[in-house]
């Protein structure tokens with residue numbers, strides 16, 4: 745019998761809600777969630793519709809492995825967790841007054857809830873504030889910029905409000921490709937008559953839907969924002 749499991753698409757930060765259809769323990773298809781909160785408004789883009797394919801990729805690492813005698817060996821989850829616990833305890837007992845010897849790094853491919861659990865685990869169990877996330881690589885500058893300009897290093901409005909904007913100004917994003925269902929909100933705003941001003945340094949995108957498009961050199965990125 746087919747089971748449906750509700751989850752969040754991990755391909756991009758839009759966070760579309762999706763059902764994974766599971767048959768005989770295998771994810772065989774996806775389906776958009778059409779009721780309740782859903783940034784994708786009951787739709788999925790092509791990536792979301794096909795996310796079951798990477799789940800079943802033979803290249804995925806699906807079992808824990810421990811290096812033994814110089815090579816990795818597949819082990820049970822119980823053995824892996826026991827190994828991790830023993831080593832965490834050993835490191836903490838050897839460094840009782842130094843909470844900087846351990847650090848936790850999380851991923852943009854996890855949900856908000858999973859990232860929350862990771863930082864909670866770091867602070868409450870490992871007694872460290874060394875928490876980081878791969879998104880720092882691309883978002884450290886935007887968080888600082890938004891913080892100083894708007895007081896918050898995060899979105900200052902909701903995805904749903906994009907469709908009602910009068911003017912859209914986008915920098916450094918190929919939204920239709922990177923966050924496709926946010927791209928549909930932009931298209932909806934354009935249909936309602938919004939002006940769209942876009943700077944991009946990669947020279948790619950759907951210029952067809954842009955009322956003003958500027959391609960600048962990467963060194964001109966800050967200047968274009970200062971003068972706009």
Ligand code: SF4
Nearest residue numbers: 753755756760789792
């Ligand atoms: S826009 Fe596409 S890739 Fe992004 S969360 Fe939604 S379905 Fe997934």
